[in-house]
Amino acid sequence: MKPANRLAGETSPYLLQHAHNPVDWYPWGEEAFETARRLDKPVFLSIGYSTCHWCHVMERESFEDQDIARLLNEDFVCVKVDREERPDLDQHYMAVCQALTGSGGWPLTIVMTPDKRPFFAGTYFPKSRRWGRPGLLELAPLLIEAWRTRREEVLHSADGIIAALERGRAGGRSEAAGSPPSESVLDDAYGELAADFDAVRGGFGSAPKFPLPHQLGFLLRYGRRTGKSAAVTMATATLAAMRRGGIYDQLGFGFHRYATDAGWLVPHFEKMLYDQALLAEVYAEAAAATGVREFGRTAEEIAEYVLRDLVSPEGGFFAAEDADSEGEEGKFYLWTRDELKAVLGPERARAAARVYGVEDGGNFAEPGQARDGRNILHLGGTPGTPAAAIGQKKLFRARESRVRPFKDTKVLADWNGLMIAALASIFRLTEEAKYLRAADGAADFVLKQMRARDGRLLHVHAGGQARIPAFLDDYAFLIKGLIALYEAAFDPGRLETALSLMGQAIELFGDEREGGFFFAADPEVGSRRKDIYDGAVPSGNSVMLMNLLRLGRLAGRQELEDRASSLAAAFSGEVSLHPRAHSEFLRGLDYALGPAQEIVVVGKREAADTRKLLAALRGMYLPHSAVLFKPEDEPAAAQTLERLVPFTKGMDAGGGRAAAYVCSRGACLRPVRSPAELREALR
Numbered sequence: 001m002k003p004a005n006r007l008a009g010e011t012s013p014y015l016l017q018h019a020h021n022p023v024d025w026y027p028w029g030e031e032a033f034e035t036a037r038r039l040d041k042p043v044f045l046s047i048g049y050s051t052c053h054w055c056h057v058m059e060r061e062s063f064e065d066q067d068i069a070r071l072l073n074e075d076f077v078c079v080k081v082d083r084e085e086r087p088d089l090d091q092h093y094m095a096v097c098q099a100l101t102g103s104g105g106w107p108l109t110i111v112m113t114p115d116k117r118p119f120f121a122g123t124y125f126p127k128s129r130r131w132g133r134p135g136l137l138e139l140a141p142l143l144i145e146a147w148r149t150r151r152e153e154v155l156h157s158a159d160g161i162i163a164a165l166e167r168g169r170a171g172g173r174s175e176a177a178g179s180p181p182s183e184s185v186l187d188d189a190y191g192e193l194a195a196d197f198d199a200v201r202g203g204f205g206s207a208p209k210f211p212l213p214h215q216l217g218f219l220l221r222y223g224r225r226t227g228k229s230a231a232v233t234m235a236t237a238t239l240a241a242m243r244r245g246g247i248y249d250q251l252g253f254g255f256h257r258y259a260t261d262a263g264w265l266v267p268h269f270e271k272m273l274y275d276q277a278l279l280a281e282v283y284a285e286a287a288a289a290t291g292v293r294e295f296g297r298t299a300e301e302i303a304e305y306v307l308r309d310l311v312s313p314e315g316g317f318f319a320a321e322d323a324d325s326e327g328e329e330g331k332f333y334l335w336t337r338d339e340l341k342a343v344l345g346p347e348r349a350r351a352a353a354r355v356y357g358v359e360d361g362g363n364f365a366e367p368g369q370a371r372d373g374r375n376i377l378h379l380g381g382t383p384g385t386p387a388a389a390i391g392q393k394k395l396f397r398a399r400e401s402r403v404r405p406f407k408d409t410k411v412l413a414d415w416n417g418l419m420i421a422a423l424a425s426i427f428r429l430t431e432e433a434k435y436l437r438a439a440d441g442a443a444d445f446v447l448k449q450m451r452a453r454d455g456r457l458l459h460v461h462a463g464g465q466a467r468i469p470a471f472l473d474d475y476a477f478l479i480k481g482l483i484a485l486y487e488a489a490f491d492p493g494r495l496e497t498a499l500s501l502m503g504q505a506i507e508l509f510g511d512e513r514e515g516g517f518f519f520a521a522d523p524e525v526g527s528r529r530k531d532i533y534d535g536a537v538p539s540g541n542s543v544m545l546m547n548l549l550r551l552g553r554l555a556g557r558q559e560l561e562d563r564a565s566s567l568a569a570a571f572s573g574e575v576s577l578h579p580r581a582h583s584e585f586l587r588g589l590d591y592a593l594g595p596a597q598e599i600v601v602v603g604k605r606e607a608a609d610t611r612k613l614l615a616a617l618r619g620m621y622l623p624h625s626a627v628l629f630k631p632e633d634e635p636a637a638a639q640t641l642e643r644l645v646p647f648t649k650g651m652d653a654g655g656g657r658a659a660a661y662v663c664s665r666g667a668c669l670r671p672v673r674s675p676a677e678l679r680e681a682l683r
Contacts, residue, residue: 007080011463013408014050014082018059022069025080028089036077036114042147043116044076047090047108049083050408051257051270051320053329054124055107060327061127068127068136075144076111083108084319084412085460087471088519092526095165097121111143116525117158166527180568181576183593189579189586190222190231196580197234201263202241210258211242211275213282214538214584220282220289221590221623232290239286242279243298246364246376249333250356251396254305255279257323265378266364269323269330269405273310274537276302277418284425289621299426306419307438309407314449315441316411316461317419325405332402334364334374335395343398344391352390355379410462413450413474416442418537420481424488428618439485446478447497456504472519472540475505479547483554490605490629492640495554499644502551502560505544510563515570516541532571538584541567545588553598553626556647564592595664596624597682602651602671603658604633609673610658616675620682 002020010016010027018025026032036043046063048055062068072078083090083106090108097104100121111120120143128135146154193215196204203209216235223231242248245264247256255275256267280302287296310318325332337358340349357363357380362371423439426432450458450466457470457478482498485491509517511530517540518528531539545567552560568589575582599617603610617627630648631637642649651671653659659671662681672678 011410011465011467012082012085012460013406013410013462014048014084015080017050017406018063018080021059021063022066022073023063023078024069024073025078028079028081028086032077032079033114033116039077041075041077041114042119042143043112043114044072044078045081045093045108045110045112046078047081047083047093047110048106049320050406051272051322052106053268053270053323054105056322056324056327058107058124058126062125062136065127068140071136071140075140077114082410084408084410085468087473088523089525091519091529091531092523093118093121095526096161097123099161099164113155113158117155118161119154119158162526178569178572180565180592181572181589185576185579186222186225186586186590186593188576189218189583190226190228192580193219193234194230198262199237202238203262203264204238207262208258208260209262209264210536211238211247211255211279212534212536212583213278214534214542214587215580217282217285218583218586218590220285221587224289224621224623225590236286236290236292236295239283239295239298243294244379246378248298248378249305250377250379251392251399252305252309253301254309255302265376265380267330267376269333271305271321273306273317273319273412273415274418276306276310277415277422278537280306280422281418281425284422284429285621285623287429296429299422300430300432303423303426303435303438307434311438311442312409312411312445314445315438316445316449317416317442319408319410319412319415321407322405326403329366330364330376332399332405333376335377336362336373336375338373340395343395348391352395355390410460411445411450413446413457413459413461413470414477416446417474417477417479417481420478421484424481424484427488431615431618436489439481439488443478443481443485443494456508457501469521471521472505472509472517472544473537475501475509476517476540476543476547479505479551480543483547483550486554487627490631492637492644496640496644498547499551499555499557502547506563511570515563515566517544517567530570532574532582532585534582534584541571542582542584542588545585546591549588549591550626553596554628555645564588568592591624594624596626597622598626598628598663599682600628600630600648600651600661600663601658602630602632602653602661604653605629605631607633607658612675613658613660613673613678616678620679622682625682 004019005021005025007015007019007025007027015027081089093108093110094104096110096118097108105123107124109122109125110118112118125139126135128137193204216238219231219235223229241264247259247264247267254271257270257272258268260266280299283295283299306317312318323329337353337360340352344352356377358375362373362375364374364376365371420439420442423435427435450461452458457474458466459468459470459474479498479501482494486494508521511518516530518530532541533539534542545564548560548564551557575585601613628645628648630641630651632653651661657673659673660678661671662669669681672681
């Protein structure tokens with residue numbers, strides 16, 4: 001075993017991967033910066049994450065190299081950061097990189113002063129110059145020479161970078177002021193997506209293609225609002241194409257990160273928990289909206305993967321699985337014809353090859369290399385053949401004997417919140433208890449194991465301990481999960497916890513002057529950021545818009561709806577300039593514009609008439625509705641609900657039969673008692 005560096009005492013799986021590098025890494029902390037100040041050395045900061053392919057490449061080429069390690073150790077204090085543990089640091093220094101270079105990515109490389117002012121930024125650097133890209137052997141001496149001989153110039157540059165970032169943030173805030181966006185911004189976003197839609201292969205634009213579930217969810221809701229079937233078609237065609245493609249694991253289920261091609265065939269093979277959560281939720285939503293069973297099955301398959309491979313013994317969900325296996329990206333997932341034949345025999349192997357689009361020469365190759373017979377399985381041949389006929393389970397079992405990709409076993413509060421919401425959505429679609437149990441287990445884990453003594457959420461759990469004060473996304477995504485969990489099982493305790501966490505979030509992150517929420521309560525670097533861009537993961541502010549609206553409607557809390565209006569106004573300018581880049585925000589705006597309804601079902605929880613009313617609701621696509629249940633046969637739960645939601649106090653079943661109250665704009669219709677009457681009232 002190689003000697004350990006200071007990362008050996010960390011809990012992050014990503015940092016532990018670097019614990020035996022010859023580079024003398026420090027974790028982010030005062031020790032590193034005090035050492036840099038004492039030795040008058042600049043800080044070499046490297047930010048990455050465990051499933052980042054190019055992070056592994058840079059480690060093998062540079063950080064495991066003795067010459068590079070000697071150079072870095074002599075002239076710099078070297079700090080390693082897991083971006084998933086410290087998204088606040090990642091956001092700040094990624095903004096620096098984008099400002100300096102016009103682009104960004106991971107691994108993220110920053111060189112800065114001992115007081116955390118950056119003066120150089122970049123991404124991946126090989127050991128030596130390659131294809132015009134400088135190597136660390138050439139770059140490090142130039143940086144240290146500038147530090148030693150042109151210090152005043154370096155410090156002036158660092159001050160200029162920070163000042164430019166602050167001006168940019170201030171400008172964004174001043175631009176945002178106004179009133180909430182109007183309905184026309186929904187039309188604008190639809191127009192942008194329609195103009196970019198790939199009608200042949202699904203998705204938007206050309207390669208690479210990212211699955212952006214919030215865009216697809218927006219299109220489903222926009223189609224519902226306007227009656228434009230083309231919006232729903234764009235969403236469903238994309239969902240179907242992704243499910244058929246190589247971006248989907250056809251044997252073990254779940255989605256890879258994104259496709260490098262326009263036809264969804266060749267993925268970057270890492271599997272992220274947030275992708276599984278967001279995609280499972282939108283597939284379940286599409287099943288409810290369209291009645292297409294394949295979408296519901298896909299949501300369940302994604303959940304099967306997560307519950308099999310990403311759940312911890314304590315119930316929390318792990319962060320990710322790597323793209324690489326045995327040092328090679330995708331090796332775990334690729335097949336040759338001979339490998340199919342060895343597992344299935346000649347006849348079934350031929351059938352599997354037809355269904356899964358397997359080619360003699362292979363359909364996969366590393367960039368710049370010829371195909372070597374390896375294939376990504378996808379439904380490119382004869383889809384619709386039963387899985388048993390092509391040995392799907394047998395191939396899966398055979399694949400399980402291979403060397404698995406590395407699994408990042410940290411538990412993140414925000415990503416778990418997303419998975420809780422997804423599982424609750426699948427439960428509402430299927431009423432399969434296993435999904436509800438798993439969602440409850442994850443919620444209990446986060447709420448019990450990831451709290452500080454003062455009750456504040458913590459961001460990450462790894463190595464048996466929870467740490468790092470939570471960020472806005474942790475609160476926003478967990479509240480989203482708890483709301484979904486309440487509407488799945490109607491435990492008023494979940495609603496109460498969601499309201500309590502919302503109170504904490506407002507206190508910690510709320511911007512009382514300009515509206516919206518800051519990302520960090522007390523940022524360690526830079527000023528307080530407020531983000532609204534919905535990228536691979538939607539922004540905390542966008543999710544909070546929907547949370548505020550739903551909790552406001554569920555609990556009859558006008559102050560929460562007022563805060564939602566203030567949030568929408570704060571980002572109105574930015575959203576109106578680039579509508580499609582804020583599709584999660586637009587889902588909240590769609591809900592706010594209404595017409596929205598609150599539905600209260602009153603009855604005995606297990607009674608047949610109650611179950612029929614609840615089943616009728618679960619069988620409908622109701623994106624603008626908030627559902628409450630008041631159990632007449634559970635006095636304690638009914639009293640809790642009445643305390644949280646005062647407008648339910650006068651609602652009772654009456655006559656011994658379950659009843660449903662449909663309310664909108666502060667007024668309720670007379671109670672209805674049959675599924676047919678309920679469906680009519682909701683039209």
